[in-house]
Amino acid sequence: MAEKKAGKGLSQRQKQIVEMVRQQGFAAVEALAQNFDVTPQTIRRDINELCSQGLVRRFHGGVGLSSSVENVAYETRKVLLLEEKQRIARQVAGQIPDRASVFIDIGTSTEEVARALRDHEGLRVITNDLNVATILSGNPTCEVIIAGGVVRHRYRGITGEATIDFIRQFKVDFGILGISAIDSDGTLLEFDYHEVRVAQAIIENSRKVFLTADHTKFGRNALVRLGHLSQIDxxxxxRQPPEEIAGSLAEHNVALYVAEAGLRSQ
Incomplete structure (x- = not known):
């Protein structure tokens, strides 16, 4: 009976908000307010109603899918918050020196980091993402090593036991990871168990671990535990993370880099 009532009594605007979230995976409060020409307070009231019916889930700065078992489609994630991901990527690249060894994991955020690293000299990059390998292969001074394993056709990532065994052969300067969700207690969460095991191997075999996460990942829900903020550097x-997450970063001496709008480099 509860499922039949879900969505009942919604305004046209609220129905459109649900449809936008289903298509995009996430919608910021400010963007929704501009789209519908209403105040952010009005949008927040709409979101409260939609959350009460279990149709969407509130995240830091906006609203997203309510599912904890299924991520947004890769093609949607590629363009979602692209400008923010590019700012983050430039700041990560600013912390990677020339002639460093780097693991780069699967993900749309890490692919942007690869693009930001294209002008670096003498990098040795180990990746399980065919998109990352393609991006960096155009730099003749960069050696790209691709992990073996099973190719995930949706987004050209490589996972499996062979991938994990391959990664464990190396000890690199920097491991660069993306993440689907960061819980308020600092737990790092993902949707895919196979991808999590590869990411854990990268953490274990990197001298420094850099995590990229746009603000929509704060407080989001996902099914599989990857680790904890205490494991990254x-x-x-x-954007500034919520108070609980900021507290966890400070407690574990994790450096915080915020790539604000208009920032071109670090």
């Missing part, structure tokens, strides 16, 4: 994001 620096978090790169585009």
């Amino acid at each position: 620096a978090l790169f994001t585009d």
Whole structure:
């Protein structure tokens, strides 16, 4: 009976908000207010109603899908918050020196980091993302090493036991990871168990671990536990994290880099 009532009594604007979230995976409060020409307070009231019916889930700065078991489609994630991901990527690249060894994991955020690293000299990059390999292969001074394993056709990532075994052969200067969600207690969460095991191997075999996460990942829900903020050395994001997450960063001496709008380099 509860499922039949979900969506009942919604205004036209609220129905459109649900549809936008389903298509895009996430919508910021400010963007929704501009789109519908109403105040942010009005949008927040709409979001409260939609959350009460279980149709969407509130995240830091906006609203997203309510599911904890299914991520947004790769093609949508590629363009979602692209400008923010590019700012974050430039700041990560600013912390990577020339002639460093780097793990780069699967993800749309890490692919932007690869683009930001294209002008670096003498990098040795190990990746399980065919898109990352393609991006960096155009730099003749960069050696790209691709992990073996099973190719995930949706987004050209490589996972599996062979991938994990391959990664464990190396000890690199920097491991660069993306993440689907950061819980308020600092837990790092993902949707895919196979991807999590690869990311854990990268953490274990990197001298420094850099985590990229735009602000929509704060407080989001996902099914699989990857680890904890205490296991990384620096978090790169585009907005100040919520108080609980900021407290966890400070408690574990994790550096915080916030790539604010208009920032071109670090």
